Amino acid sequence: MSALLRALAFLTVCAVLAGAAPHWRWPSLPRGVAPPPVPADNPMSAAKVALGRRLFYEADLSINGTMSCGTCHAQKHGFADDNRTRPGALDDAGRRNVPGLANVGWLPALTFADPGLTTLEAQVAVPLFGEHPVEMGMKGKDAELVRRLARDACYVRMFRKAFPETRGEITTAAVAKALGAFQRTMIAFDTPWDRARRGKAPLPEAAARGEHLFQTQGCANCHAGSNFTDGGYHRLLPAHDDRGLGETTGSAEDDGRFRTPSLRNVALTAPYLHDGRAATLEDAVAAHNPSITAAHMHDIAAFLNALTDQGFVTDPQFALPESACGKRL
Amino acid sequence: MSSPRLLLIAAMLSLPGAAQAQHAEACTEVPTLPAELAGWGSAHGTVEAAGNAKAVKATALPTGHRIEAALKPTGEVRYLARPEKPGGSVSYGGMFGFRADTDGTYRVALGSAAWIDVLNGKAAVVSTAHGHGPACSGIRKMVDFPLKAGSYTLQIAANGESAVQVMVARLP
Numbered sequence: 001m002s003a004l005l006r007a008l009a010f011l012t013v014c015a016v017l018a019g020a021a022p023h024w025r026w027p028s029l030p031r032g033v034a035p036p037p038v039p040a041d042n043p044m045s046a047a048k049v050a051l052g053r054r055l056f057y058e059a060d061l062s063i064n065g066t067m068s069c070g071t072c073h074a075q076k077h078g079f080a081d082d083n084r085t086r087p088g089a090l091d092d093a094g095r096r097n098v099p100g101l102a103n104v105g106w107l108p109a110l111t112f113a114d115p116g117l118t119t120l121e122a123q124v125a126v127p128l129f130g131e132h133p134v135e136m137g138m139k140g141k142d143a144e145l146v147r148r149l150a151r152d153a154c155y156v157r158m159f160r161k162a163f164p165e166t167r168g169e170i171t172t173a174a175v176a177k178a179l180g181a182f183q184r185t186m187i188a189f190d191t192p193w194d195r196a197r198r199g200k201a202p203l204p205e206a207a208a209r210g211e212h213l214f215q216t217q218g219c220a221n222c223h224a225g226s227n228f229t230d231g232g233y234h235r236l237l238p239a240h241d242d243r244g245l246g247e248t249t250g251s252a253e254d255d256g257r258f259r260t261p262s263l264r265n266v267a268l269t270a271p272y273l274h275d276g277r278a279a280t281l282e283d284a285v286a287a288h289n290p291s292i293t294a295a296h297m298h299d300i301a302a303f304l305n306a307l308t309d310q311g312f313v314t315d316p317q318f319a320l321p322e323s324a325c326g327k328r329l
Numbered sequence: 330m331s332s333p334r335l336l337l338i339a340a341m342l343s344l345p346g347a348a349q350a351q352h353a354e355a356c357t358e359v360p361t362l363p364a365e366l367a368g369w370g371s372a373h374g375t376v377e378a379a380g381n382a383k384a385v386k387a388t389a390l391p392t393g394h395r396i397e398a399a400l401k402p403t404g405e406v407r408y409l410a411r412p413e414k415p416g417g418s419v420s421y422g423g424m425f426g427f428r429a430d431t432d433g434t435y436r437v438a439l440g441s442a443a444w445i446d447v448l449n450g451k452a453a454v455v456s457t458a459h460g461h462g463p464a465c466s467g468i469r470k471m472v473d474f475p476l477k478a479g480s481y482t483l484q485i486a487a488n489g490e491s492a493v494q495v496m497v498a499r500l501p
Contacts, residue, residue: 058417064489065403065417066443071487087442089489091469148418320413329415 030189030198033226036105038184039119042177047161050324052182054158055175057320060148061128062089063137069127069179070320072098072135075313078265079186084276092134095242097276102264102312105184108231112258112274113244115233120180121173128172142172149175154325188264188312189226193303203306210303213296219288228263228307236287242275267305268313281305356465365500368393369438369468372494375399378423378485381407385482390427392435395496398425400488408484410451414444416487425483425495429476433499437483438462439470440494446484447474454481467494 024044026035038044055061057070067089073079079101085094096112109115110123117123127135138145149155150170160168162178193211196203203211214220224230233245239256246255258274271277272284281301285292292300312318323329362369373394379385380401390396400421408415409424416422422443429435434457437445447454454474462468483497 057415059415059420059487060417062417065420066487066489068414068417071414091442152418320415322411329411 036184048178048181049185051158051162052178054321055178064089067136078268080269084271088135089137095133096274100265100269101186102188103227114248120183121176124176124179146170188309190311191309192306206299206302207306210299222260223263229260233257233259263307265308267308360463360465369395369496380405385424385426388425390425392497398493398495400491412444412486414487421488421491422486427497428480429478432477434473435476435499436473438468438496441469441488443488444486448482
């Protein structure tokens with residue numbers, strides 16, 4: 001091979017690598033916390049995260065343009081919703097309470113009752129195309145979704161930057177990848193509890209007592225680890241009209257079992273439980289232990305309130321974008 | 330206002346999740362509406378939504394009456410303040426001017442779940458309560474705003490249809 005050809009080959013490789021995936025830097029994480037797992041076919045990039053953020057707030061992802069991911073996952077509520085359940089774009093009744101998204105990239109399985117749903121990219125199909133219930137109502141409308149995005153010149157540019165390996169082809173799979181990448185950046189490790197663990201500022205006395213109760217009275221058996229979930233499926237109350245895990249597995253043994261929700265930002269995510277039946281934190285705690293004393297309830301609530309990351313719920317990098325491609329939206 | 334009525338209104342406004350219950354109900358007759366929503370019972374014409382700040386001055390929404398709001402495609406609307414939930418290109422929206430004659434709490438009742446803002450100038454007034462209307466009333470959403478006497482702009486965003494029923498009414 002001539003020197004010229006070798007140089008051309010080298011430049012070509014450099015160009016491909018440069019376009020494929022610019023280096024991604026995770027924000028600083030607490031000691032001992034590794035970055036969230038990232039699917040091999042969806043490496044992180046700033047361009048992909050920027051696209052995912054815009055798509056997260058894009059109501060054209062719903063059949064009638066009324067509903068985006070951010071419609072139900074509101075930042076001020078820790079990316080949860082303050083309704084028991086949320087009707088879909090066409091007003092179909094919702095079934096389950098909207099979960100918060102803090103540190104969602106670390107959760108081993110997503111939604112309340114599907115252990116097979118293990119990536120954010122796969123989960124996108126649930127609200128987008130799901131029929132039980134109908135949320136965004138786009139089942140069978142992939143081509144329409146692509147058409148809507150492709151007529152926006154800025155989206156075309158953003159897809160090209162985010163997915164140079166496909167020359168920016170706009171597909172629902174690419175939409176899901178961008179949304180997954182953005183949601184992986186929803187990192188929240190700066191609560192009063194986290195700061196106390198880092199030795200920066202002790203928890204207030206009531207919260208500290210509440211943490212002791214939380215650890216010793218069995219709460220931490222399921223609400224375990226730094227995200228306060230064991231990722232397991234448990235039956236808290238008798239099964240009613242929602243079989244929960246049993247609906248997925250077909251086993252009556254699993255009826256009424258639902259995934260342990262994370263407790264990060266829990267004070268902002270009311271109402272609670274899989275169907276939102278518990279209006280307040282106190283109602284939710286009482287559903288776990290009806291005989292809890294008032295003093296213990298006070299302390300447990302103080303501890304749960306120490307799990308709010310105010311920076312996370314006000315961080316502009318997670319908010320509805322003000323601009324794209326250099327223009328105000 | 331009687332205590333049972335107060336309880337009914339409080340329940341409607343404080344339990345947003347209960348909104349889902351009405352979706353499954355088969356409505357066979359129109360319910361008797363409480364006094365503050367009585368104006369919803371009779372239509373008061375159609376009002377074309379404004380698509381920009383200049384046009385808002387020409388749209389006057391009467392208070393205390395239900396009107397048919399004719400909306401514009403979202404892409405044609407230049408909102409005074411960007412809505413928190415802007416709506417997609419296939420949705421509809423628009424703006425309306427209205428006047429609060431006296432200080433008080435004003436309720437915006439809507440026949441859909443569209444996003445609404447009440448603006449004082451370009452600043453959004455913070456709502457004090459939200460909820461759903463009485464079952465089978467056709468009121469899908471109600472939001473209360475504390476207003477001083479003066480002129481305001483109602484912004485409607487992310488509506489799925491090109492028309493929506495709306496009423497602004499002062500609470501007793």
